[in-house]
Amino acid sequence: MYRRIMLKLSGEVLSGIGNKGFNSENVKYLSEEIKKVSQHGMNVGMVIGAGNIFRGKELTGVTNSIADHIGMLGTVSNALYLKDYFEKNGIKTIVVSQIVNLPSVRNIYYDDIELYFNSGYVVIFAGGTSNPFFTTDTAAALRAVEMKAEVLIKATKVEGIYDKDPKIFTDAVKYDTIKYDDAIAKSLKIMDTEAFAICQRYEMPITVLDFFKKDNLLNAVLNKNVGTKVIP
Template sequence: MSEPKYKRVMLKLSGESLAGKNGFGIDFTVAKRIAEEIKGLVDMGVEVGAVIGAGNIWRGREGSGMDRVTADNMGMLATCINALALQNSLEDLGIETRVQSAIEMREIAEPFIRRRAVRHLEKGRVVIFAAGSGNPYFTTDTAAALRAAEIDAECILLAKKVDGVYDMDPNIYPEAVKFEQLTYRDVIEKDLKVMDITAITLCKDNEIPIIVFGLDGEGNILKAIMGEANGTIIDCNE
């Protein structure tokens, strides 16, 4: 088997990815499939950190009339539910896993401590970073970029519903064109909405490449780490 291109990665999953075809809640069949692919990375010696969104549980203040801070706090707590679900699926496969939360909740998760997280990774444990950055007004994309920089991840594996970055929504416009390679500047200037601008800027400043790929195809996480994903690479190369 070929060697993986990266030794330490940050996997960014949307909350919707855990919902499966239901579109809401947690489909544990899907969680198990994702866990099996992560196990494949661990078995190859790749150190894996992960951040999961919360869109399958909470969509922020859309239609709620809530103030932004309260809505974002609820979203951060919802990411903890998803983190525990993924942890359970990984541990069912015998993978040692730690959940580290940016919001202290010692009964169910460790507090985020950078050095401890890095030590877990070095020991072959998967570390799931929950509760975003612990601050409202910042997305889980930004949390993924921040944690990736803090743990010295070599890339971000950005799992999406579509198989890369397009110039327009391919689900609406069949003539949409997929990009194979982009720079961080391209993403910002073209307003491609791959990740929010704060996340893209963090990746640019720390030279963390982003591999955008579709999660639906079986084995796609493994293909991404091997450089075989038919997706989009975002980096500093012009």
């Protein structure tokens, strides 16, 4: 069983696949899945994307760096939305970020993060890496290492890592485990190469799983056989 996890959630977890905005059923489901984990006493850090609002590359005609700033702000919006929902449903939550100065968002200080975890808070790291040209997968890898997580769990819309995109190829074959080197060499597009490389460098295990399958997150945290594990 892992005691401290970093959970990466795609923004679409909040809206439903292919949709924009917030879907109340999705947010309720997410909150229930997180509650199961935090009730076990695990330290939960989260990075949320902004695909339900927008991704930088979707904004044509806008300067790349500015489009990415807008994308990063979307992750702050999602984090605050979730904090409010979680707290109303009994999950103590703190949002931290280095890109905004708002009374509802705290700065990132390592010592404080330890205190938040020790006090049973879920900590949502908003604002990605704070830099344009990156994604929240890379942010999750960085934050996982920074907060000394024992595993990075990428909760997504497919059951794990396949030899090719299972949404495009019906004959795609799922891996139970795969080495960092192979994931990078085969250019498996489930996660950025940067994210894989950071996890490899700091020996951060990764689990990729289908978030929409009930109890998958809890089972992954209990180190049961779920999704795909990326290993040295």
